[in-house]
Amino acid sequence: MFMKEALAKFILKKVKASDEELALILSYFKPLAVKKKEILLREGGLANKMFFIVKGCLRIYFVKDVGTEVTRRIIFENDASASMVSFITQKPSNEYIEAVMNSELLYMDRKDFYYLVDTVPAWEKFYRFQLEYAYVVNTNRLMSFITNDATERYLSLLKENPEIVKRLSNRLVANYLNITQEGLSRLKSKL
Numbered sequence: 267m268f269m270k271e272a273l274a275k276f277i278l279k280k281v282k283a284s285d286e287e288l289a290l291i292l293s294y295f296k297p298l299a300v301k302k303k304e305i306l307l308r309e310g311g312l313a314n315k316m317f318f319i320v321k322g323c324l325r326i327y328f329v330k331d332v333g334t335e336v337t338r339r340i341i342f343e344n345d346a347s348a349s350m351v352s353f354i355t356q357k358p359s360n361e362y363i364e365a366v367m368n369s370e371l372l373y374m375d376r377k378d379f380y381y382l383v384d385t386v387p388a389w390e391k392f393y394r395f396q397l398e399y400a401y402v403v404n405t406n407r408l409m410s411f412i413t414n415d416a417t418e419r420y421l422s423l424l425k426e427n428p429e430i431v432k433r434l435s436n437r438l439v440a441n442y443l444n445i446t447q448e449g450l451s452r453l454k455s456k457l
Contacts, residue, residue, distance in 0.1 A: 269297055269320045273372055276318065276344050280395045283388035291382060291389055295372040300365040307363040313352035314376045319343050322369025323433065327441075328361045337442040339403075340366070340430055350400060366434065416445045420453050 270292045277283060277291065295318065300306065307313055309329065317324060319341055326339040326349060338361065341347045352359035353376060374382075382389040410419055420443060424431055431439055440450040 269370065269372055270295065272320050272344060273318050276346065277388075277392055281388050281391045283386075283392075287386050287388045290386060294374050294378040294382065296374075298371045298373050300369050300371060302365055302367050304365045305362055306365065307349055307352075307359055307361065309360060309362055310358045311352075312356060313349040313359050313363075315373045316346060316348045316353065316376070316379050317341075317363070318346040318372040320370040320372060322371070323366040324369065324371075325364050325366050325438070326361050327364070335441060336444065337438065340427075340434070340438070340442060342429055342433070346396065347400075350397075366438065411444060416443065416449055417453055417456075419443050419445075420450070421457075 273295060274288055274292060277288065283291070298317075300322075306315070306317070306324070321343055323343075324341045324347065325337055326341070326347065327335050327337045329335055339347060349359045349361045349363060351357070352361070356376075379393075383393050384390075410422060414422065423439075423443065430442060434442075436447050436450055440447045443450065445453075
């Protein structure tokens with residue numbers, strides 16, 4: 267029950283929902299325990315699940331032609347995500363979703379997700395909120411890569427999401443910032 271309580275708090279922080287609406291929404295989520303490095307979605311697969319992280323961390327990334335991984339998003343506890351382009355379009359994903367550590371998740375199937383969007387006003391509002399939030403986060407991240415150097419991106423990460431630096435390996439932090447591990451080490455020693 268603790269898992270769904272965390273999810274209920276997450277939803278209610280963003281939208282108002284009646285007890286009946288909330289109970290219905292929560293009833294569609296199922297628990298899933300995953301091990302570190304377990305892949306939940308592979309490139310070429312269809313994103314058919316929305317994940318809520320109760321404990322642990324997920325990483326959404328893609329692989330460039332040269333085989334280099336590029337981390338697009340890192341999601342810790344009390345947040346939700348999917349490979350949204352594939353989830354929305356139902357075209358094969360260009361991304362992977364991987365558990366960065368042993369994690370406890372709740373997930374909802376896509377068909378149930380959109381059924382609730384169509385039938386539960388609070389869930390439709392929640393979805394709109396999540397889409398708007400994702401748009402802002404992705405746009406800010408893109409602008410950061412275009413306008414900021416590595417030091418500015420690292421300082422911004424420390425300010426806005428220090429948990430990434432505290433909880434993840436230097437390899438993943440560097441990957442998320444799109445710099446080398448050596449570059450990250452130099453940044454850390456300089457600051």
